[in-house]
Amino acid sequence: MPIAFTHANGAAMWDVDGNQYIDYSLAYGPLILGHNPRRVVDAIEAQVRRGISFGANHPLEAQLAEAICRVVPSAEQCIFSNTGTEAVQVALRIARAATGRTKIVKFLGHYHGWADNVNLGSYGETDRTPGSAGQDPGAMAATIVVGWNDIDALREVLDDDTAAVIMEPVNVDGGCLHASDGYLEEAAGLVRANGTVLIFDEVITGFRISLGGAQAKYACTPDLTVLGKALGGGLPISAVVGRTDLMAVVADGRVTHAGTHNGNPVTTAAALAVISELEAATTEIYAHLDVMSTLLAEALQAATSGSDHALNVRRDTGVGHGFQSPSPILEYGDTLCASSERYGAFTAAMLAEGVHLMPKGILYVSVAHTEGDITRTYEAARRAIRRLHDGRQHSSSPAAGS
Numbered sequence: 001m002p003i004a005f006t007h008a009n010g011a012a013m014w015d016v017d018g019n020q021y022i023d024y025s026l027a028y029g030p031l032i033l034g035h036n037p038r039r040v041v042d043a044i045e046a047q048v049r050r051g052i053s054f055g056a057n058h059p060l061e062a063q064l065a066e067a068i069c070r071v072v073p074s075a076e077q078c079i080f081s082n083t084g085t086e087a088v089q090v091a092l093r094i095a096r097a098a099t100g101r102t103k104i105v106k107f108l109g110h111y112h113g114w115a116d117n118v119n120l121g122s123y124g125e126t127d128r129t130p131g132s133a134g135q136d137p138g139a140m141a142a143t144i145v146v147g148w149n150d151i152d153a154l155r156e157v158l159d160d161d162t163a164a165v166i167m168e169p170v171n172v173d174g175g176c177l178h179a180s181d182g183y184l185e186e187a188a189g190l191v192r193a194n195g196t197v198l199i200f201d202e203v204i205t206g207f208r209i210s211l212g213g214a215q216a217k218y219a220c221t222p223d224l225t226v227l228g229k230a231l232g233g234g235l236p237i238s239a240v241v242g243r244t245d246l247m248a249v250v251a252d253g254r255v256t257h258a259g260t261h262n263g264n265p266v267t268t269a270a271a272l273a274v275i276s277e278l279e280a281a282t283t284e285i286y287a288h289l290d291v292m293s294t295l296l297a298e299a300l301q302a303a304t305s306g307s308d309h310a311l312n313v314r315r316d317t318g319v320g321h322g323f324q325s326p327s328p329i330l331e332y333g334d335t336l337c338a339s340s341e342r343y344g345a346f347t348a349a350m351l352a353e354g355v356h357l358m359p360k361g362i363l364y365v366s367v368a369h370t371e372g373d374i375t376r377t378y379e380a381a382r383r384a385i386r387r388l389h390d391g392r393q394h395s396s397s398p399a400a401g402s
């Protein structure tokens, strides 16, 4: 049943009936510092009093661009949008304008927002059917989909009309799947040799698996990067960053980068506060996120092990992906054999036990999560498994954490 929430703080949320939940959804990922971090709330409040929106330039845009360029390796210049979906489209436009080419290559299981040209059935499926009813099938004409981690498949599809190759450098959406050894570098080399623009979609991994994202952690620098989610700490802001020579097509006006709310002062103030907080204690924060995501994965696997709802959890720093699967998830093909129905039933049982998980499988932890939260989550998962066995997964109020 849908649950309506009234307030949240740190790692916890409360529903309209006063029940408390440990939150591993974190608003679909943005809340890297947890719910309502003081510094971000203060920055938002202060900016709201100075001006909610200008529709004109302001110093926070430049300060935020400088902060992003300081921490994200591929960032030489920066433009702002509001959502990951929009920023992906801007990045593709830049690639097409800069190369004078048309085609884009994306990978099975990699998600790049809901726009018609990238929202293929390849998100969770293996064919090219649209991801949603109502899409324009013609919008996919220039989109090629290939398997990830398969360098020969990529080599085969690249031609002199390929404008961009876009990928999640860690495929969190597909299952927190990692590039095999050397794949990112080899793919980058192939793409560049072909005169094609390499785009990393770091909407999830940016500021989460390390301050500089997957490109910093796994030492592979793309030409353009899309950022979103954690950048705004909960407010809607996204960015495209990259090489100055590519970004020039926006700077000189050849590419239209429209949007009423682009670079809004409140969202830029929030993003600046997020980056300041992450820069102030980078080592401690990412060590903490790493420990939390490790402990969460271990707790969920241990609590469900031996039951017929055994979970397999893949993880990276601050993020994970749970599967209802008795066998390990090693590659995209394995994810298609896992049961989304059974994982959905598990998340419903967890909700009844006071733990908020995304039914799709992605798990997010924040700076605010503690070992105590993980212990309570382990206990809730044990009860959830009993609940599932007893056929009691539906309940109107959580048994724990209220």
Ligand SMILES: Cc1ncc(COP(=O)(O)O)c(C=O)c1O
Binding pocket: 082, 083, 084, 085, 086, 088, 111, 112, 113, 114, 168, 173, 201, 202, 203, 204, 228, 229
């Ligand atoms: C990797 C990736 N790219 C792009 C998007 C789209 O971002 P948004 O939902 O902000 O439009 C998402 C959203 O989940 C994502 O995970």
